Amino acid sequence: MKTPIFAATLAVCLIAMGLSSPIRADEGHGHHPSFGTPGKAADVKRTVTVITRDNSYSHEAITVKAGETVKFVIRNEGSLLHEFNIGSPDAHAAHQKEMMQMMEMGMLTPTGIDAEKMKMDHSAMGMKPMKHDDPNSVLVEPGKTRELIWKFTKPMKLEFACNVPGHYQSGMVGEFRFGK
Ligand SMILES: [Cu+2]
Numbered sequence: 001m002k003t004p005i006f007a008a009t010l011a012v013c014l015i016a017m018g019l020s021s022p023i024r025a026d027e028g029h030g031h032h033p034s035f036g037t038p039g040k041a042a043d044v045k046r047t048v049t050v051i052t053r054d055n056s057y058s059h060e061a062i063t064v065k066a067g068e069t070v071k072f073v074i075r076n077e078g079s080l081l082h083e084f085n086i087g088s089p090d091a092h093a094a095h096q097k098e099m100m101q102m103m104e105m106g107m108l109t110p111t112g113i114d115a116e117k118m119k120m121d122h123s124a125m126g127m128k129p130m131k132h133d134d135p136n137s138v139l140v141e142p143g144k145t146r147e148l149i150w151k152f153t154k155p156m157k158l159e160f161a162c163n164v165p166g167h168y169q170s171g172m173v174g175e176f177r178f179g180k
Contacts, residue, residue: 075140
């Protein structure tokens with residue numbers, strides 16, 4: 001009688017082990033620990049309001065400190081969808097490819113987010129699930145304001161950028177400067 005139970009337990013363990021790797025890999029997605037971490041509201045000492053227009057930011061550069069938690073308030077005064085994404089130049093380049101795909105699939109439009117298409121499961125089409133929920137980024141529709149709280153960990157080459165197709169290339173990128 002013990003053998004089938006043992007076998008069943010083993011099977012469950014093996015399934016759990018098999019599942020654990022992709023889950024762990026997925027947890028890491030979008031967190032980019034080297035860029036910093038999502039900040040806590042209680043740690044915010046400074047708020048920076050950034051205006052987005054078609055296609056530019058109100059700031060060319062923003063000075064931050066290592067260890068500082070900053071609240072960014074992003075107000076979109078343009079007529080197009082814009083993003084405020086904190087990352088390295090390489091990460092922005094990779095994210096631009098993802099956003100291009102989301103645009104081609106209609107999840108994003110030049111002026112907004114299609115919530116229904118964003119919710120669809122694209123795995124049936126052989127694609128990995130796609131969603132725009134990285135903690136280091138906010139997408140802001142025209143006329144809207146959104147917030148992002150971020151804790152900067154260490155000085156590095158870091159940019160804020162809009163990865164909506166074509167916007168980075170037209171100048172929607174600025175530099176974080178690490179001060180003391
Ligand atoms: Cu933009």
